[in-house]
Amino acid sequence: MNSSSLQFLGLVKKAGAVVYGDALMESIRNKKVYVVLLSDRASExxxxxxxxxxxxxxxxxxxxxxxxxxxxxxxxxxxxFGIDNQKMASKIVRDEKR
Structure with a gap:
């Protein structure tokens, strides 16, 4: 991820648009998140x-x-973690395409 996307994540968290843990899998199933970020430290x-x-x-x-x-x-x-705000998620996707 580029630096502007990483900086933007702080705003996403403050806005309460972050889902993680067990709620993340449920949100994916219900299509309530628009983007998911996966750590390089996650288990296989x-x-x-x-x-x-x-x-x-x-x-x-x-x-x-x-x-x-x-x-x-x-x-x-x-x-x-996932981002459940569509506008914030689309900004991260746009930043990554640059």
Missing amino acids: RTKKQIKDKCTFYQIRLFEDVPGEVFTDFSGKTVAA
Whole structure:
């Protein structure tokens, strides 16, 4: 991910547009998240589960995001998180296309 996307994640968190943990899988199933970010520190099992879910439900996935981003961003150890605000998610996708 580029630096502007990483900086934008702080605003996303403050807006409360982040889903992680068990709620993330449920949100993917219900198509309530628009983008999922997957840490490079996630276990192989977790990576496979999230990749398969995102592929099946056609949700954009960014893989191998540096693990430090997740710790700094959430203050917790999480393997992945989703963004449930469509406008914020589309900004991250646009920034990544540049």
